[in-house]
Amino acid sequence: MTGIVFDIKRFAIHDGPGIRTSIFFKGCPLSCWWCHNPESKKSDVENLTSKFKGRYFIGWNTTAQELLKEVEKDSAFYKQSNGGITFTGGEPLMQAAFLSESAQLFKSQGFHLCLDTSGYAAPEIFKELSEYFDLFLFDLKLIDDQEHQKYTGVSNKNILKNLEYLVEKNKNIQIRFPLIPNINDQTAQLEKVSHYLSGLHRIKNIDLLPYHKIATGKYEQLKLANKMEKTKEADEEKIENVKLFFEKKGFQVKIGG
Numbered sequence: 001m002t003g004i005v006f007d008i009k010r011f012a013i014h015d016g017p018g019i020r021t022s023i024f025f026k027g028c029p030l031s032c033w034w035c036h037n038p039e040s041k042k043s044d045v046e047n048l049t050s051k052f053k054g055r056y057f058i059g060w061n062t063t064a065q066e067l068l069k070e071v072e073k074d075s076a077f078y079k080q081s082n083g084g085i086t087f088t089g090g091e092p093l094m095q096a097a098f099l100s101e102s103a104q105l106f107k108s109q110g111f112h113l114c115l116d117t118s119g120y121a122a123p124e125i126f127k128e129l130s131e132y133f134d135l136f137l138f139d140l141k142l143i144d145d146q147e148h149q150k151y152t153g154v155s156n157k158n159i160l161k162n163l164e165y166l167v168e169k170n171k172n173i174q175i176r177f178p179l180i181p182n183i184n185d186q187t188a189q190l191e192k193v194s195h196y197l198s199g200l201h202r203i204k205n206i207d208l209l210p211y212h213k214i215a216t217g218k219y220e221q222l223k224l225a226n227k228m229e230k231t232k233e234a235d236e237e238k239i240e241n242v243k244l245f246f247e248k249k250g251f252q253v254k255i256g257g
């Protein structure tokens, strides 16, 4: 079986505990306005040309065995730091069969596995795949379904259902909340997120991921419409206030991944 990835980052320290290798799966069914990885959106390998790089590809076909060879290079670092492998993207669950094969192979070698996910997948698929991961970095963007559809292109019904399944099964979950100016940073939206997470009881930590404009150049290069073109990055004070907001509600909050 082959799958498509578009990046492999060694020595990653923000994608789960310890030192990790992050594998970026290509393809995402969401279209978040603020996406920092717009090159992940399409699920096939892209052949592009640019005046700076000439002809280049985004993504390549690979196998679980090839990925294993790559991640094994840093086994010693994972052991020393309690790190491991993180599957990210894009949305890794979009290549469910390939993700399943890779995760099972890595698991058989004893690696600690994280899934960095939007949670968007059919609940049956999600349940089956969730067995292989030690930690879920779960993105929660908006609670209101209509707003979720407006800003990400999809409903959040299955996302919330899948998160609730993880809670029910006592899985390790790290919530990641992308803080996006004028989209989910108003008190009303924050209240909804806090209320929802408090109802899940086991969720105590939130990683705040403030919007930044790092991907602007990528949108230009890929000739994609950037709906956030005029949006400014959140200022320090706003970020601190949101941190305080969640802390007052009883959560432990970390800024950044």
Ligand code: SF4
Residues within 6 Å of the ligand: 028, 029, 030, 031, 032, 034, 035, 036, 037, 038, 040, 089, 090, 091, 118
């Ligand atoms: S879920 Fe992540 S990768 Fe997919 S569009 Fe949203 S921000 Fe981008």
